[in-house]
Every structure is written in C-alpha cells, then in structure tokens.
Amino acid sequence: MSKHVLLCDDETAIIRAAEIKLSRAGYRVTCCSDGQAALEAIQLETPDLLLTDCQMPRLGGLELIRRLRELEATHDLPIYMLTAKGFELSAEELKAKWNVLGVIAKPFSPREVLKLVDDLFAVGAV
Template sequence: MNKRVLLVEDEPNIIEAIRFILSRDGWTVETHLDGATAVDMVTAAAPDVLVLDVMLPGKSGFEILKELRALSATAALPVLMLTAKGQGRDRELAERYGVTRYMTKPFSNAEVLEAVNALQTGGR
C-alpha cells in the first residue's frame, strides 16, 4: 500500500528530518513551502496524512486547517500540526479548527513516526 504524506513546512532542516524518517518507513513524502497555496496543493491530490506547520509564509497553519475542514473533500483528512507555539491558546485554536493531533517542536523522530502512522490508521 502506498502511503502518502504531504508536509507543509518552510524550515529546510525540519523538512529533511521528517522526509528521512517517514521515507525510511515506506511513506511517499511530498513537501510544500507556501501557506498561501497549501489548500490548493492538498485538494489537488489529497494525501493520506497532512503534516502542517503553524507559522508559514502567506497563510498560517490555523487558517489552512480551518479552510480544509470547511471543504467536504478534506473535512476528515488526518492533520498533524507541528509547531514551536506550545501555548495553551494555540492548542485550543487548533482543536477548535479540527486538528487531529498537535505536536510541539522540538519533537523526536519516534514521536513523529508514531503520530503519522497512527493517523493513517485512524488513530490519534
């Protein structure tokens, strides 16, 4: 089974780390850097799991998540939000907009791999 993840992230070091750990586990990893066009990227070819940064150029991850949840095609898409913003209000906002799982940076490789695999199989 081909497992596809879309990583919307603008930090090259994080992109490479996540690409490495997920690819090694059999995931096809596609990346996108721009928040302004992220919704179009997701809807053009919906991944099995979306990994979404909060702070992106053009549009925040919160705005992207809100837009995706409003579309019937992506309303149930599993979304792992990665962020350096660990304040309670940020987590609450993500949950209000329908995030599936929320993880703060820094994170371990094992945490990301476990989270993405759990989301792909319907877990949290």
C-alpha cells in the same frame, strides 16, 4: 498502496528530516514550504495525513486548516500541527474547533513523529 503524508513547514531543514524518516518507513511524502503551496497541492491530490507548521509566509497553518475544513474533500482530513508556539496553542481548542488530531511541539523527534503516524494508520482511524 503506501499512505500519502503531506508535510508543510517553511523551515526546509526540519521538513527534510521528517521526510527522510517517514519515507524510509515506507510512506509517500510530499513537502510544501508554505500554506498556499500546501493548499494547492492538496487540491491536486488529497493526502491521507497533513502535518503543518503554524507560522508560515503567504498562508499560515491555522488559516490553511480553516480553508481545508470548508472544502468537502478535506473536511475530515487527519491533521497534526507542528509548532514551536507550545502553550499558546491549545490542543483541546484546536481539536474542538478544527478537528485537529494533536499538536507536535518543536523541537520534535523524527522518531516520535514516525511513531505517531504509524499509530494513526495502524489503528485504522483513517
């Protein structure tokens, strides 16, 4: 069964590009446009991987992660952050504090995102 990736970003154009790339590579992709929608979607069905933006309406990326880590089902959910904030978010700190696998800086390449996701599932980390 194909792996389920949840994409969360209020920039629908950007999320659509990643969705096209990942779904053509065989992943099952769900898109949400803010943190609240993602939280609700995850509670319905836990994905294998979450890629989320940081700054979003209703519920921001960091707050989404904090809430997910409090839930047993998503305590260890693999998460990557997508952000244009660059140096303001420390990957090390995110990893240490919230077990975030890494930060993908915007503007990102869909190719690289696909490779990252492929590598993640290939090594059997999840």
